[in-house]
Structure formats: structure tokens, C-alpha cells
Amino acid sequence: MKKKTLALILALATTISLMGCGNTNTQETAAESQDSEAAEESTEADTGAEETANGENTYHYTFVSPLVSHEYWIDVEEGIQAGAKEQGVDVAVLGDTKVDVDAMVKYIDTAIASKVDGIITMALSPAAIGPAIDRAVDAGIPVVLVDTDAPESKRAAYVGTSNYDAGYEAGKAMIDATGGKAKIGIIRGTIGQETDNDRIKGFEDAIKDEPDMEILTTEACNSDMLTGTQKAQDMLKAYPEMTAIFGSEGTGAVAAGKVLEEQGLSGTITVIGWDDTDECLDFIRTGVVKGTIVQKPDFMGRKAVELLTRINNGEELTETVIDSGVTFVTAENVDTYKDAQ
Amino acid sequence: MKKKISMNGLIKIVPLAILCIVTGMINPVFFAGSNLIDLARSVSFLLIVSVGVTYVLLGASLDMSIGSVMGLGGAICGLCLVNNLPIWLSILMGLLASAVVGIVNAVLIVNCRIPALIATLGTMYVARGIVNVLTKGEPYYPLPDEFKVLGQGTLAGIPYSVFIAVVIVLIAHFVIKKTSYGRSLMAVGGNREASRVSGINVKRTLFSAHVLVSLLAGFVGIIMAARLSSAQPNAGDGWEMTAVAAVIIGGTSMYGGYGSVLGTILGCALMETISNAMVLLHVSVYWQKITIGIIMVAAVGMDTFRLKKIASK
């Protein structure tokens, strides 16, 4: 704890003195604060390493997270740490509070430079992350991807359900929930985000053969809850014929739920969402939201650590693509699905 | 001269009026009571922050940290609430935290003479960082029902936040037009050196404007949490841009010393109406940003043109 505070103070002091010079540009300031976070994280990891590395030989892995402060990735991280405990290895976490592919590449390179025994990450943009993965593998460091794959790269294995497949599952769930008759509004995150694109593509493909299903509109809420509620309100008015809403990331369904509840429309519109935030689960319990697609971040993390350790132990992997599957959480399994995982 | 000013005011309403009429003609739902109320609520949130931004811009300063301060105000308030602190105390704590950021901004800008853009970019990261450390990325939830009233309650069908915004706007307008503080702020923004020589306390004036904008941002963060029944860690992300855009579209100069709170109302109304109208008009989401961008550049272009015209006189 003391170390952590010290690192923070140091980072702050550097930042302030840099700003005092007056010629710091914003990027540097940004980088500074990123570094301070990284420093904080690694200090944390160091303390962990000291405990486990007590004379004993152990593997050191790095997990490069695309978004350290996000619930979903925190779950992945928890799975990784649980896996690390099982395997008796040590995992350090690097990552940013904003989704930034450049920062991820930078962190992967940092991990390569510090000669870790394995890297876990996700291919935010396969084109950008792929070369970094190859660099790691060329340096003799195995890489396991979670959540999003980069099949063209030299990665050793991939654990996850592709966003397209998960989106397809969401579409099938929507068909089941509406009996194949629905006019749908989609609330997505940011425009142009690949994960969202894939999920929506999968969703569309799942329902395209249903004659009575139709997508009315797609609005973006920028993963901002207030914007989400405003978009939901506007959609309800602009499309009175709308009977279902699909939220392709964590915000949309919850935002729609808030609006429906407020306007006393609970139950009249079938809402299917994404991720199991507490708010979303509560809406499922009260019936405002029909169900939500949950990828298994925890499982992905655990499995990834296991695979890396097997590779390091000289094992040849027979399966390099492991489907983690999705869970569709509804009122029936809302209180039990976590145990089933 | 007086007549000219009111003519200018009228011209500013024209784009908004056209937008409303066209939208209403294509989709009559626009003028439905429920839509107008929703619109009013959206405007009220943006407006409260933008009033603060108007003050800072009038003083020829800048604050990029308001989005993060909104997140911080909401998060601190949410943190207190989930720990069962009384509502009034939680709100106070949220405001206090926001004010602290404002004070830090003011000290950096006014006392340490760090350029406002850089100083507030720094606090923007720090404040958002604090929110992330506190929340670990998860919203504070659930919040007590009595608190939610602040963001969800209505009086005669109109959300409280609208009344709050109206009161804040009236006070802010009065202060700018009728008080020696408002006059000092305008003077400082117009010519900082001349104001200092004329015996105006430039530091105190700018200091208070920076604390005020943070307080207002934090306050919106709090009612936003009440509105959403949860304090979201990314609340307010990017709002600094939206608010600055609204204020500039409302005719306040980036260079300080020129503008009004009333103009800011128009700017906020225009921004929110565009985003509402786009959905009602079934316009693709991709076009929304393009439209806002064009309006923004046009508005700033008009500002520059106005300055040029004065200069050439």
C-alpha cells in the first residue's frame, strides 16, 4: 500500500513539474498519467511477485487488458488471477482506462521487453495487434488471446466466443422471446466499434430468415448511460410500432429498461441486452429486461492461464481454438447461472 | 443600437426555429408534450454545465475538466449514498469534491499561470482517474428512492431539473448583466491588463469562475446519477466538448469578453434538439456528428467574422 501511494505521488509530482514547464503537450500529459497507472499496476504486481517468487521457480505472465476499469475486463482479470492461483504462476496486468489500440501495442512491447513467460491479451484490432503478437512469439513468448481472436497471427491459442457468434445467439434468443414477430430497435455503443459491428452482424444474420422480424433503427449511445436513456426515449417516440430493443453492449438495455420502467411500459417491449451488470440483472428479476447475453470472461481468463502453463511445460496443444460459449441469462436462471459456470 | 442587439438575438433563434418547425412537420410527435418534456430535461442538464462554461469563457479562460468533474461529483455522492450517509450530506460531499477540483484548476491557472488548456486537461485525467479508482469501473447502485426524486421527480409533469436549470440561468444572467462581479468578469475577459489597471481583482474574478463551473458540473453529475438511479463511472465523458460547443454556438466568444447566458440557452437547445430531431426524422446515426460538426464550425466562423468586422471598422 505504501509503495502504491508513493508511486502515485511520484507520478503526480512528475506530471505537475512537467506541466509547470509550460511546454508539455497534452499527449505527454496523457502518456504520463497512463504511465503512472502502469507504474501503479506493476508495483502491485511486484509485491505479488515477491510473495510467490520466494526462491521458487514460477512462470511470469502479463495480461494486457484493453480497458482496465471495465466490469467485463475486470471479470476476465479475476478469472486470470484465479487461474494463476490454481497453476501457481504469477500474472501482472497492464492496461489503460480508455480503449486505445496504440496503448495496447505499447504494453505488449513492454511485456516482450521484460521477457515474460507468456502474454494474454485480446485482438482489439487484429491488424494492429497481430504484428505485436508475432513479435512476442518470435521472441519466444507464447501468446494466448481471449475474447477476440486474430487467427492470422502466430498466437498459440484463442479462448472465447466470437462476438459474431455471441450476437447470433442474441438473435436466436430474440426469436424465442418474441415468437418470431418483432420490430426491433438497436442501441449500440460507439459508431464504428468492431466488437459492436460483429455482434450486430451476428444478430442480423440470426433473424434474417424470419419474415416477421425487422430492424427499424440503430442508434449509438457512446456507452454513456444518460445518452442511452435519451436515445431510448427518442426511439420510442419515433417508432411507435417498435416491439423490441436489443442493446449490443452493457449500456443499451439498462438505459432502455430505465426509460420503460419510468414510462410504465415494462413488459410491453422485449428487451435483450448484453453483459450481466447488477443493474441489468435487477431489471431481469423485475421483468423489465427479458434477458441478457453473458460471455464467460471468468472462464476465458482461467483457461488462458492454464493453456500458457501447459505450453510452457512443453505440452503440444491439440485444440487451439476453444469455444467458451455464452450464457443467456433470463428470469429463470438469473440467480443460478453463476454457479453453473 | 438597442434595436440592433435584439435583431441579432432574433437571428440566432432562426436556425432553432426552422429545425423545430421542419421536424414537427415531418414528424408531429416532435411537438407532443412528452417529447418536449424529454427534450427540456436533456437541455436542462447540458444547460446547467454550460452556464458555468459560459462564465469561464467570458473570462477568457477554459475548462476541459468539467466532464470528469461531472463523473466525480456523481461518484462521490453515489459512494456516500451506498454507504448510507444522509442524502443531503452525500450531495454536499459530491459538491465539495467538485469544488476541490475547481480550486485546483484555479490555483494552477491563476496563481501558477499554467495555460488553462493544459492545467484543466491535467485535472481532467486526474479527476477521471480518481473516479475509476473509486468505482473500479462499476456503477454505484442502487441509490435510495428519495435521492432519485432529484433526477426523476416532476412538478406538473415537468422534471425538477428543468426548474433548477431555469433558476440557475436566471441568477447567472442577472449576475452577468447587473452585478459588479459580472461586469468585472466581462472586463477581465475583454482585456485582462486594462481590468487590472482599473483596480479589478482579476485573480479573484477568475478564481471564482473556475470554482463555479466545477460546482455546476459536479451538481449536474449528481442529478444525472439521480436520473439514472446509479452513479456511472464514465458519466460526463466528453461533455466538456459538448458544453463548449453549445456555449460557442450560443454566441459566446472563445476569446472572452463577449457573450451571454441567454445565448447559451439557445446553443444548448440547438444541440439537444438536433440530436432529438435526428432520431425522430429517422436520420442515420452516422449523420448526427457531421451535422453537429458543421453547425459548430459555422458558429465559430461567425464569431471570427464578427471580430474581423469590428477590427476593420
Add this chain to the structure above:
Amino acid sequence: MAKTVLEMQHITKTFPGVKALDDVSLQAYEGEILSIVGENGAGKSTLMKILSGSYPCDSYTGNILVEGKTMQFHSTRQSEEAGIAMIYQELNMHLDLSVAENIFLGNWKQFGNVIRWNQLYQAAGEYLELLQLEVEPTEILRNLNASKQQLVSIARALSHKPRILILDEPTASLTETESATLFQIMLNLKKQGYTCVLISHKLDEVFAYSDRIVVMRDGRVINSHNREEFDQSRIIAEMVGRKMDNLYPKCAVPVGEVIMEVRNFSVPHPQNARKKIVEDVSFSVRKGEILGIGGLVGAGRSELVNAVFGIIGRQSGMVVIDGKEIQIRKPEDAIREGIALVTEDRKLDGFVGGMSIEENITLASLKAICRYGIINHKKEQLSARKYFDELKIKAADMTVHMETLSGGNQQKAVLSKWLMTKPRVLIMDEPTRGIDVGTKYEIYKIMVELARQGIAIIMISSELPELISMSDRIIVLSGGKVSGELQQEDASQEKVMELATRMVV
């Protein structure tokens, strides 16, 4: 008669509501210095803007002929190409670029797409030599003093190879000696066949160096005088449209007891903390007295009064009012003690351009028109109106923005602002800089009236006739120290100059 280089025929230009130029015709001959004089607003600047192409040819009626050829300027560029070079009142140069870069600003192309620096510096050197300016072409402009910067701007104008040079208030920021150098250069250029058109408010230099004077008033040419028929009082009468028998309406006022005393003032140099720009200066000023402060630019005069007023920090010294030492840390304190300061550069720190005249007048006395921090608009209007009328500020009404006023009227509004604070000591730093003759006269009259009311006035001036005629007593600074003191009856331009250039050890 020499050959006509430039001819303007029947130029009429109207702005909405105003006729700025009304059927103006004039000629300029080869190798002459032609001065155009007139009050601010007489149309001189408008005429020059037409000549320089700032106002395109379709915005006015009438013809411009350069060497007999009719010209139609759509831009300043075209005017430059026709051989007309304009040297502006305000320096519009890049202080952080070198002298050579400034001279060829916008014309770097002639030195290749990738600039051949040696050629650039050499070419710049030729112009510097022509102007007898001893600076290195590589020197950064900021490091030069104002007069040398001014000369560089002339070098820039010459680099366009003009036939006609237009100088708009070229000596506004120069001292007497620097001005004299500049005019020597103009005489030199004249010998080489250049035509110089000079606009200046400083009539003594106009009379000393012009070959011809054209008087303008209210957008019309009133008269043209050749050198042999120069008559100062007649020309001034033509400028203001009335007879003015005395340029300086100073009259003796009973001088009372000492109000303010400044003791042992030292101010650190802004660029060099180890040096002092003002060193151990002491003086006092009495009720009803006008105390002049003379000296060259850079002697520390402005720094002295700015430090007294609390605008810049001082190193040591005290201010005593009515025998009591007072603490002044910021302008607020000085105002409270009854001191007012009309600063040297009114655009920089004298007024807020985007605010109305009324708001500017009340700016330094907000407390007086406020109750509980709320402005009493009626009271504000009444008090501002009083000065607006008394000082005869020329504007449609008090809601007009300051930035649209002429220099003289801006100065009157700044003065009004300070008078509203009911000062006991009024400090005026170059009170008539860049102001036309008529308004100058009015400002002098106001100063005398204020002295009569018992206000102590301290006036810094670089215009020697003004300094000598208006002051009861003059102290002269040289190198930051007081080099001497003169009573009005002993003062002469020579004595002031002698003191101003004397080194004080």
C-alpha cells in the same frame, strides 16, 4: 515642376451613413515629401487605405493614376506591385524572426523554394546599409529597440522596390533623436527620387521636413501649402476649422501644499533582474501643480509611474500621501488612495475594446455605482453621461463599443474613467500620443481645469513643446535616475534634451 508620380482624382468613399471622403483629389511629385495633416477622422487613413489597396477599387468612386496610368487595386498586393509601399502606424512584424526574414516577409520565394539564406542575408544587408542601420541581418527583431524596428519596417517597404512610400505616424513610438534620424533617412530617400507621403500629428516635424502640406478636414482637401508659404497657425486653423491662437492653453493656477511624495524608488529591470530600470528616484507633487517627467524612451519613466501605481513590482521605496506612508501592492490600492493613471498604451491596458463607452467609464469605480454588488444602472448612466458630455466624447451614444472610436475619443473615455474615481493625483503617461491636434487641445484644457480644481497632475511626455509648455515643473530621467529638475520659466527644449542625455553616475 517635377514629374507627377501619383495622382488621385475625385475620390469619394462612403461608409453606411458617413461620407468618409468627399471628392478628394491630390497629386504627389517625384522626389518630394508630402505631408497630409488633419484631425483624426478627417479621412487621411481612409485615403491611405484606398491607396494601399486595403479598400478594393469597387468600394469607392474616382481614379488613381500612378505615373499617368490608371490603376485598379483589388488587393494590397497589386498596390505594392504598382510601386506603393505602406508603412503602418502599428508595427506589424514578427518579433521573433530575424531582421532579414522580416524584410523579405512574404517574398521569400525569390530566394528559392528552399531558402538560400546567404543570399537572403546579403540582400537584407543592402537595404540596411541604404538606411544606415547598423544591425546584423541575422539579429532577432525583438532584440532591437523601437526605432530600429521601425527602420526595419521601412527596409521591408523598400524591398518591394516602390516609387512611393507612405508613412503613417512613423515616429509615434520614437524619441526625438530617433525621429531625427528617421527624417534624415527620408531626406536621403527623397534625393534618390523616392516620393514620401507622410501622415503625422506632430506638426513640428511636419513643418521641418515637408516640401508640401495638404490639409484635410471632414473628408475633404481644404488646402495645399508649399514649403515657402508654411504658416503654423493658419494650417492649424484649417485643420480644426477654427482659429486657434495658442496651442497650449496652460495658465497659472495657485499651487498648494504637497499631496504626494515618492521616496527612493527603485524598480528592477523586467528583462534583467540584476539591473535596475529605475534607481533611487524621489520626487513630490503639489496640489494644482502639473509636474512633467521628461527623458528618452527607455529612461524608466513609464516603469516609475507603473511601479508607483502598483502595476509592476518595485524593489524599494515608498509613497507618501499627505505625510503618511501608504502601501500600494496593486492598482486597487492606488485607486483607493486617490491616484489615477492614464497608461502609455491605451489599447494594451487602457480600455476594454469590446465594452461600451459607458461601461469603460465606470470600470474603475464600480463600487460607487453598486449597492450590495448590484449595479444601479440609472446611477451608472448618469455618472458616465456627466463625463461623456463634459469631455465631449464624439460618438453616437454611450453604448457604442470602445474599439470603434478614434484614438482621441478613446483617450477621452479613458480619462473619464479616471476622473470618475475622483483622483487627487492624476498620472498621465504620454497623454496625447496618436491624438489629433483638436483633441490634444481639448485634453490640455481639461488638464488645466483639473489643476485649477486642485488635482496634482504628473505628465510623462516625449513631445518636448508639450512638456515644456504644460508643466509647472519638470524632472528629467536618464538611465533610470533623476538627472535634473527645471522650473517652467527656466525650461527649454535644449535644456531638457541636455539633461535627458546626461549620464548620471
